[in-house]
Amino acid sequence: MIQSPRSHKSQSFLREAKYAVFILDQEEKENYFSQHIKKLLEKRKNGNRFTGETSVKQQLLAALSQLGEVKTANIWARKLLVEKSAIDSLRAEIDSALRQENIFGVIEIHLQDAEINSSHIQFVGIKAHRAEEIIAEILLQNRYEDSFLSAIGRDIKPKYEPKDSLQELVQESLEEKNEYTHKNPLSEIKKIKNILTKNLKKIFSNTKLGNSKNKKKRLFSNLSNDEILSLLRRRR
Numbered sequence: 001m002i003q004s005p006r007s008h009k010s011q012s013f014l015r016e017a018k019y020a021v022f023i024l025d026q027e028e029k030e031n032y033f034s035q036h037i038k039k040l041l042e043k044r045k046n047g048n049r050f051t052g053e054t055s056v057k058q059q060l061l062a063a064l065s066q067l068g069e070v071k072t073a074n075i076w077a078r079k080l081l082v083e084k085s086a087i088d089s090l091r092a093e094i095d096s097a098l099r100q101e102n103i104f105g106v107i108e109i110h111l112q113d114a115e116i117n118s119s120h121i122q123f124v125g126i127k128a129h130r131a132e133e134i135i136a137e138i139l140l141q142n143r144y145e146d147s148f149l150s151a152i153g154r155d156i157k158p159k160y161e162p163k164d165s166l167q168e169l170v171q172e173s174l175e176e177k178n179e180y181t182h183k184n185p186l187s188e189i190k191k192i193k194n195i196l197t198k199n200l201k202k203i204f205s206n207t208k209l210g211n212s213k214n215k216k217k218r219l220f221s222n223l224s225n226d227e228i229l230s231l232l233r234r235r236r
Helices: 027-045 053-065 084-100 128-141 164-183 186-204 213-221 225-235
Strands: 021-023 071-076 105-110 120-125
Touching: 021 027, 021 084, 027 053, 053 105, 053 120, 071 128, 084 105, 084 128, 105 128, 120 128
Parallel strands: none
Antiparallel strands: 021 105, 071 120, 105 120
């Protein structure tokens, strides 16, 4: 699944820094971030409130953005063996394959946990579409997924979605709204809001929906970020 790039506020980005692989255009940069990750992990272990994580994320994203368009790819690995040897081998295999095609980014192995009931690989970097294909093929060869399509999330969905997905959606939508407010007169915004409110009333007053949760979910999934936020505010 290809998504917009992670922000420095993302909870999933560097959550599994312990299993992170850094591929950058210079070895000095990779060593720099590796050293900072070691310090970050030590502070986490000691329970320090301030770990410097936000700063590391900001610097990483800035370094990657200088190399190309940054995006996020999540590739499922539901049958990944939760063993150190298997994880280390997979990290090395992905690292080597991406380097051969000059694909720069951060690779994290997210194991099954409370946030999402499926192990997966998170890639944040450039050439995300190609990185997704390469990683999916590697997972398929290692029998960590049943098919290429299931690896890239085209035919199967995880039991649980990451907790930070909705939080990031709301945050990004609020940022977009603030940016729009600065660029457009207040009167125009009110007009758009009124039109949107009327449309939402029509959707949810449609008698054909009845009590069908599935139909409502399908309609809800087709709404834009701002429409979802507007609906949430109306239901408070």
